[in-house]
């Protein structure tokens with residue numbers, strides 16, 4: 001359904017039973033095998049060491065691994081050495097301007113950042129899928145300061161994605177709850193989201 005709606009990438013939440021959208025590694029491995037090559041496949045991993053992330057990648061074969069925790073930069077560096085062919089995206093949770101400090105820390109080792117909402121250090125850590133917008137002023141500053149592509153996530157929907165693109169100017173956008181009804185992907189919401197993204201892109205490109 002998402003591929004038919006024209007998405008550039010699919011994300012697989014291999015994050016454990018705390019998420020209702022969790023999916024098992026073997027199902028991901030089946031889907032990545034048959035995904036058209038024009039569509040990127042993002043493995044969302046909660047692993048924190050290079051060896052464990054590499055094992056997760058090898059068992060699921062995505063084009064891209066999305067690292068949900070702020071892992072030790074030494075592990076990020078080692079992952080680049082042992083898995084050089086998978087695209088690596090570091091998630092940064094935008095809780096304050098401290099998010100900007102992650103740019104020099106991870107830029108040498110990853111291909112892109114993904115700015116999300118969440119509270120990784122809370123008593124019950126929140127790593128994504130919150131349905132909440134983050135501070136777009138900070139996200140825009142992050143985009144301007146980063147030499148790497150930056151994706152924006154967090155509470156996006158067909159109604160607000162145009163404003164998000166205009167204000168933050170991300171490389172790409174990512175969402176979960178905003179295109180679902182009762183927990184399931186909804187084709188009309190997906191189509192409305194894709195249309196809003198296309199309109200915002202066209203307006204920026206013709207400005």
Ligand SMILES: O=C(O)c1ccccc1NCC(=O)[C@H](O)[C@H](O)COP(=O)(O)O
Nearest residue numbers: 019127128129130131154155175176177
């Ligand atoms: O979606 C989840 O349930 C989830 C749980 C734990 C870690 C990450 C999770 N999702 C990560 C994503 O990339 C979501 O697309 C992103 O957080 C945006 O979600 P939303 O705010 O619901 O659009």
